[in-house]
Amino acid sequence: MKPLLPFLFSALSLSVQAEVQYQMTMSDPAHHLAEVEMTQTKGQGSLDLMLPVWRTGRYEILDQANSIRALKASIDGVEVPVQKVDKSTWRVDSAKAGTLKVSYQLYANRLGDRLHHIDDSHAFIDASGAFLYSADQRQQPLTVNLSVPQGWNSVSGMEKIGSHGFKAPNYDVLIDSPIETGLHKSYEFQAGGKDYQLVIWGEGNYDGQQMADDLEKMVTASQAIWQGYPFDRYVFMVHATNGERGATEHLNSTIIQTSRYNFAPRESYLRFLATAAHEFVHTWNVKAYRGDGLVPYDYQQENYASLLWLAEGSTSYFQNQLLLRSGLMTPQEYFKVLGKSITAFKANPGRFSQSVSQASFDSWIEKGGDYGHNFSVNIYSEGALVSWLLDADLLKQSANKVSYRDLHQRLFAKHAIPATFDDNTLLTELKDLSGKDYGDFWAKRVKAPLGDLDFDALLDQFGLALKAGDPSPYTGLTLDPTGKVLGVDKGSPAWQAGLSDGDLLVAVDGLRLQPGSFEARLKDFKTGQSLALTFFRRDQLQQLPLVLAERPADYQVEVVKKPSRAQKAAFKAWLGIDLPKAQ
Numbered sequence: 001m002k003p004l005l006p007f008l009f010s011a012l013s014l015s016v017q018a019e020v021q022y023q024m025t026m027s028d029p030a031h032h033l034a035e036v037e038m039t040q041t042k043g044q045g046s047l048d049l050m051l052p053v054w055r056t057g058r059y060e061i062l063d064q065a066n067s068i069r070a071l072k073a074s075i076d077g078v079e080v081p082v083q084k085v086d087k088s089t090w091r092v093d094s095a096k097a098g099t100l101k102v103s104y105q106l107y108a109n110r111l112g113d114r115l116h117h118i119d120d121s122h123a124f125i126d127a128s129g130a131f132l133y134s135a136d137q138r139q140q141p142l143t144v145n146l147s148v149p150q151g152w153n154s155v156s157g158m159e160k161i162g163s164h165g166f167k168a169p170n171y172d173v174l175i176d177s178p179i180e181t182g183l184h185k186s187y188e189f190q191a192g193g194k195d196y197q198l199v200i201w202g203e204g205n206y207d208g209q210q211m212a213d214d215l216e217k218m219v220t221a222s223q224a225i226w227q228g229y230p231f232d233r234y235v236f237m238v239h240a241t242n243g244e245r246g247a248t249e250h251l252n253s254t255i256i257q258t259s260r261y262n263f264a265p266r267e268s269y270l271r272f273l274a275t276a277a278h279e280f281v282h283t284w285n286v287k288a289y290r291g292d293g294l295v296p297y298d299y300q301q302e303n304y305a306s307l308l309w310l311a312e313g314s315t316s317y318f319q320n321q322l323l324l325r326s327g328l329m330t331p332q333e334y335f336k337v338l339g340k341s342i343t344a345f346k347a348n349p350g351r352f353s354q355s356v357s358q359a360s361f362d363s364w365i366e367k368g369g370d371y372g373h374n375f376s377v378n379i380y381s382e383g384a385l386v387s388w389l390l391d392a393d394l395l396k397q398s399a400n401k402v403s404y405r406d407l408h409q410r411l412f413a414k415h416a417i418p419a420t421f422d423d424n425t426l427l428t429e430l431k432d433l434s435g436k437d438y439g440d441f442w443a444k445r446v447k448a449p450l451g452d453l454d455f456d457a458l459l460d461q462f463g464l465a466l467k468a469g470d471p472s473p474y475t476g477l478t479l480d481p482t483g484k485v486l487g488v489d490k491g492s493p494a495w496q497a498g499l500s501d502g503d504l505l506v507a508v509d510g511l512r513l514q515p516g517s518f519e520a521r522l523k524d525f526k527t528g529q530s531l532a533l534t535f536f537r538r539d540q541l542q543q544l545p546l547v548l549a550e551r552p553a554d555y556q557v558e559v560v561k562k563p564s565r566a567q568k569a570a571f572k573a574w575l576g577i578d579l580p581k582a583q
């Protein structure tokens, strides 16, 4: 039988399909204010308009509805009542059908959340903090038009209409395509048949052309992992700021914030490039394919996902590899990054208590305090370690023929959005790629805490070795510059002494502690020696003895003196370059 009915439905839905239009006027940039007008067709019955409670790329409830003020609605020019029904939902309380206009004021001053910021030099708008949506029109095409001060330029990953307008096929694309408009520097380049734009807002110690040239080198290195691109055009947005730092991936763009003086020296600049590479990797790993629980996004509540370690960890794992493969980072610099990540892992008590899978699921929990310090692992750094372990095992298992990159190419080719994947999908693909059942690996490395890892064996596979740095004094205390205890490592000397988060350290052995001088003071003591720590605890002066210990300050990764042919082959298969000579 001919499927008449589906055809009828699609014809019907086309006939009522209408654009949603957003008009934003930067009415008072100096006070971070804009006026927004939203126009759409409304059917009969009341209509709920919502603003997301979180934004993509940041797994945290941000409650952005606190930026919406003085909301009014009219249908065919006649004002209708609106009532708030929950923290992020406004109900247009009218049964009438017609053209709905909703107007409101937007207060945009959350730069550091990469949510929205308007001032007299620019506006950055992530739609999840600015534009309302209704569930039934989420899939409708839409347009955004901006009225901006003279001289401003408007940029987004979205398709442009006119100087300051954009269109998107639906709200999901809008929400994943932030807009940067204002006075900024702009650079364009092409690479691998794709168009790229770099826009930089803010002054700083950067060379914009050099940055564009370096990004051009980085982007094509992506093809060592994937075949093809999920975009035709990509925008790097950079905010050179006075304190905000961080970055967020979007559909075919990224927003990177860093201190205006963080583009030099080289180590800082490499960190910036690594961040850019990280966000760029996300264009595949998260934006083109992502794990169960995050497809489709539910903007009104937390999206629990046990594979966030793969989303963030693999991305962190690949970020420096793109720099290495494109020649932007030297092998020695790459080894230094590896050494630092091993040092950080060995110092994290959470490696004995939480798996990367649990850390993924609990990503929405506030990370501070003892949870962050002693109980949890990080989906970025520990996720990258699990990625490395898996890569090494795949290479070993397949005589260097199959790598972790092949798994990601599979996810891109076979499980791209709107499809998704879960742990079982990954196990099936891994078995198919390598012939090995990775169930045991999953049980030990993904679903259980990593505990202590054998880094010697891991590095030896690639002709590398781990060298511990000189031991340095160890208390287990993390202090802020004023001497306030931010964290106490579980089981450490400070833990055993009885110190706690929030204690304010004021003296060591009866002598006042100058701001930021604690680590330097420790050098005057020997391992095993007892120090008297004087501190305020909730305003009460107290003293406790602490027995000083030591631990290796930092681990370094080095090339072995006489690498075997097998080690050289494994290194080349792993990173795509020759194993350098030992130094």
Ligand SMILES: [Zn+2]
Residues within 6 Å of the ligand: 249, 278, 282, 311, 312, 315
């Ligand atoms: Zn990320």
